[in-house]
Amino acid sequence: MVGIVKFNMAKLSGKAACQLAKYGPGSGGTYPGHVFTKIGGQESIPKLADDLKLGSVLITGTNGKTTTTTLLIKLMSKDIQIRRSYENNILNSIVTALLSQKGDLGIFEYGIRDLSHGIPDTVQKLINPIGVVYTTISQEHTQVAGVKNPFEDYYKAKKLLSEGMKKGTVVTNCDDPRTALIGLNKQSDVKVNYYGIETDVIEDIGDNSIECPKCGKKLDYSHFYLNHRGVYTCGCGFKRPDANVKLTDIEFGSNSWNLTIEGDLFNYTVSKNIKFNIKLTVPPFGFHNIYNTLASITAYATFTPKVENIETTIKDVFNNLDMSFIPPGRFEVVDIGGKFVGLGQGDNGDALKINAMFMKQFVKDEPLEFIYTTPDENEEEIFEDHYEVVKSMNPAHVIVVPGRRSIEKAEEYYNIIKEDFPDAEFYPLSYDEMKVRIEKLNELARNSEYKYVIMTGCGEEQAMWEEIKKKMISR
Ligand SMILES: [Zn+2]
CATH class of the missing domain: 3.90.190.20 (Mur ligase, C-terminal domain)
Structure with a gap:
């Protein structure tokens, strides 16, 4: 536990740093967090994170983090005031968002590249999130700051972000064997909501099989949706879990796509099961954004306190979407x-x-x-x-x-x-x-x-x- 005097001093200094960062030179993105942690120590962070009445949701994965975070923020901010931050690899940017913003729920993108540069288990302990959202996990830059970073370590780092969770809900992609296994391993501690595609209209070509993340043997696929994401089983008993939120139909037009999405999932905030069935018209935004759409909708429906709004809010956001939600530099x-x-x-x-x-x-x-x-x-x-x-x-x-x-x-x-x-x-x-x-x-x-x-x-x-x-x- 941290002393109240030390905590208050750290918070005051951190908030003062927010003012400085606004008007003065230097990076406003992490500086206040740095000041807060320097004075209060890391042990002060849990108390600061407690300011959030509902808690924090962290978004991680290899691709799609920023887009999923952007969409989730669009959805959730229709219902409640939130604190947010994008493209973080360090804890102090989350701390800065906690200090400089107001709101009952935190939505933070957290990208972890490897174990030596990220501290996913520490972040989990300090922020104590009510949710970790996984997009997808694939082979990324295998070199970080000049050091070779094996895929196993990279995968382990992603797992560690949710491994210590004792409350909350994990939201994860069940078409991706790697993120599915993270969910299956957490089912004994917390609720897990899976999202995926369940229509043959989407089919990737070629053999994109990967090794079973559980036993290492080659997985057996009956369908590929996108690269290694699909419907798979393994001799060891590991198989694709059922989706709580699924894309059941899609019609492709040159100017717009029509998506049908069905949901049956656990809402953590009100602690009850929710069902929805929606048809959306979106721009022809590419297959990967189908997953970002499903991830953001599942996370939103899992954590919004306004469950009665779910269908109208999702329709409101996605039926009015233009391509500006794509982050800078993307294809x-x-x-x-x-x-x-x-x-x-x-x-x-x-x-x-x-x-x-x-x-x-x-x-x-x-x-x-x-x-x-x-x-x-x-x-x-x-x-x-x-x-x-x-x-x-x-x-x-x-x-x-x-x-x-x-x-x-x-x-x-x-x-x-x-x-x-x-x-x-x-x-x-x-x-x-x-x-x-x-x-x-x-x-x-x-x-x-x-x-x-x-x-x-x-x-x-x-x-x-x-x-x-x-x-x-x-x-
Ligand atoms: Zn296996």
Whole structure:
């Protein structure tokens, strides 16, 4: 327990730092949290988190965290006042949100890359969340700050965020075997609400099987929805749990999609079971956003205190959705005078595939140019996943550019690509000269002789992709 004097002093100083951060220089994103923790110590954080009458919900996963958080905030803020923060990898940004905002419920995105840089079990203990929401878990950057980060450690870090939970509800994707197992393991401690797809209208091609997260053998799939997400079983007894919130039908139109979603789940806040059945009309936002939609709706219906509003609020938000909910730097297809350029971040194999699928809707069978930005050293696994996607697009021409620091490594990747695409070109653009690089990438896409260009791979989403996008649209 922390002394009340020490706690009050820390809170006052933290709040003062919020004022300073608003008007003065420096980062307002974590500074007040830093001041608070410095004075009060980490042991003061639970008391601060207790200010939230309902508690906190943390959102984590590999892809879709920011979009799911954005959608959840849109839904929940129709019902109650909330405190929020996005794109955090450190505890102090959550502490800052607790200090600087008002509201009864906290909605915090929390991305954990590995065990040495994140402290997921400590965050769980200090924030004591009533909810942890998992999007999906796939192989990401296997290198963090120069250190190789094996996938097992990465997966373990994600598990640790909910492992110590003794109250609340876990919201997780049952089509993803990795997040499903996290849910199954928590069922003896807390309630678990699963979301997933249950319609054959959505089917991914190819064999995307992964190993059973429980026993390590190859899983047996009867259906793939998107990459490794699907309907699976294993000899060890592990199988896909039933979904509490499921997409049961979808109609694809060129200007809009119609989704049918059924829900039967436990609401933690009022402690009772809730059912709903809704039809939504959304923009044609890509398959991955179906999962982000399901994740946000499930989390919302699990934690809102206004259960009588659930159907109307969901309809209100999704029937009025435009594409601006997509975070900066993410993949978009822009029409620059009859030429279609799909561009944005695709840092891992999963994300790149989603971008490629999105682009395919536009390209049909026309020739396409692929401008590929490579991963770094020690990221051969990412390259392998990426390259499968590049080949699956059957590009008429390939351009290779380093997406991260190492130009040498990029050239190695290029040499592999050249074996299959002999007229592929390589532009050794330096990471340090970001402006030159952005200008050149923009020029390559703009002056391409192809009507359809996809430019994606590794690169900082805000510093690089968003800048290129702005340049491309503004001219
Ligand atoms: Zn198994």
